Amino acid sequence: MVTAAALGAAGCDAVGGDASAPSGAGAKEGRPSPRPTPVWDTSPSSVAAVGDSITTGFDACSVLADCPEVSWATGSSEEVDSLAVRLLGRAGAAERSWNHAVTGARMADLPGQMARAVRRAPQLVTVLAGANDACRDTVSAMTPVADFRADFQEAMNTLREALPETQVYVASVPNLKRLWSQGRTNALGKQVWKLGICPSMLGDADALDEAATLRRETVQKRVEDYNEVLGEVCAADRRCRYDGGAVHDYRFGTEQLSRWDWFHPSVDGQARLAEIAYRTVTAERP
Numbered sequence: 523m524v525t526a527a528a529l530g531a532a533g534c535d536a537v538g539g540d541a542s543a544p545s546g547a548g549a550k551e552g553r554p555s556p557r558p559t560p561v562w563d564t565s566p567s568s569v570a571a572v573g574d575s576i577t578t579g580f581d582a583c584s585v586l587a588d589c590p591e592v593s594w595a596t597g598s599s600e601e602v603d604s605l606a607v608r609l610l611g612r613a614g615a616a617e618r619s620w621n622h623a624v625t626g627a628r629m630a631d632l633p634g635q636m637a638r639a640v641r642r643a644p645q646l647v648t649v650l651a652g653a654n655d656a657c658r659d660t661v662s663a664m665t666p667v668a669d670f671r672a673d674f675q676e677a678m679n680t681l682r683e684a685l686p687e688t689q690v691y692v693a694s695v696p697n698l699k700r701l702w703s704q705g706r707t708n709a710l711g712k713q714v715w716k717l718g719i720c721p722s723m724l725g726d727a728d729a730l731d732e733a734a735t736l737r738r739e740t741v742q743k744r745v746e747d748y749n750e751v752l753g754e755v756c757a758a759d760r761r762c763r764y765d766g767g768a769v770h771d772y773r774f775g776t777e778q779l780s781r782w783d784w785f786h787p788s789v790d791g792q793a794r795l796a797e798i799a800y801r802t803v804t805a806e807r808p
Contacts, residue, residue: 561760561761563645563689564803564804564805564806566689566803567610567614568610568618568619568643568644568645568646569595569606569609569610569620569644569646570619570620570622570639570646571595571619571623571639571647571648571650572622572623572632572635572636572651572677573623573635573648573649573651574623574625574627574628574650574654575625575627575653575786576696576786577594577595577650578590578624579597580625580786581780581782581783581785581786582780582788582792583789584782586783588625590621592789593623594650594793594796594799595619595650595796595799596620596621598612598615602789603796605648605803606618606619608800609800609804618644619644620639620644622638623635623650626654628651628654628665629651629652629665629674629677630665630669631651632677633673633677633680635677636680639681640681640684640685643685643688644685646688646690646691647681647688647689647690647691648690648693649690649693649752650692650693650769651695652745652748652752653695653720655744656695656745656748657698657719657720657741658721658722661722661737661740661741661744663722664722667744667747667751670747670751671751674755675755678759678762687761689762689763689803690761690762690763691763691799691803692752692753692756692763692765693768693795693798693799694767694768694769694770695752695770696745696769696770696772697742697745697770697771697772698720698723699738699741699742699745700773700774701723701774701784704774704775704776704779704784705779706727708776711785712784714782714783715727715783715784719783722737722741723741725737745770749767749770753766753767763802765802772795772798774787774794777790777791778794
């Protein structure tokens with residue numbers, strides 16, 4: 523679900539003191555109706571990012587390493603054309619965008635990241651988190667949906683207590699099962715997966731028996747539940763926009779996946795994430 527940009531009332535009474543307001547058709551012709559002021563600003567002047575390895579550009583440039591310059595949210599790479607660059611220009615992004623994402627972070631880490639982000643008083647905060655809550659050693663170790671909701675709500679509360687007018691863009695959790703389906707065709711990728719990348723989904727990558735299928739379906743369902751939470755919490759905040767599942771629904775192909783691990787976004791994949799974010803942030807909505 524995509525949160526619509528609500529409209530707030532604007533303007534003031536044109537008649538002062540105790541005077542009676544004019545009435546009738548003549549009054550309507552003589553006094554133009556005030557225009558509502560949009561709550562959502564499609565051109566924020568600063569951006570802070572919170573989240574996990576996707577936002578740090580992990581494995582996009584070299585094996586098992588962050589590469590923040592290609593981050594979809596705040597990176598400087600011309601190939602990616604990050605959200606910050608698209609909104610602020612290259613010079614503006616260098617001065618007024620900050621990346622607080624941490625590789626390996628889960629939703630429980632988001633309140634702390636948000637606390638660091640608010641110190642910069644950004645006009646827009648981007649959120650992409652949740653994959654690591656599903657990517658655990660076992661399905662039983664995945665973050666419960668109720669805890670995921672509580673952690674995300676706490677992060678939003680942390681932001682709102684400090685910056686009530688800052689806008690939030692929330693990206694959906696990617697489709698981990700689709701990433702498994704794409705990556706399992708590459709022998710090198712599967713070797714890297716054995717180092718511990720998303721074991722709940724990618725473990726025993728070639729196994730297609732009933733137990734393996736059930737395991738992957740369980741992870742997939744948890745991701746869908748997480749995305750439902752993201753949409754619901756965001757919908758309750760008039761200055762929050764959820765991508766409506768666009769990142770989850772995007773069909774990452776081999777060109778969009780890291781050639782180092784065939785799971786994280788490549789430079790091209792980061793550019794696709796930046797496109798989705800920019801469309802959502804700049805969309806004009808009634």
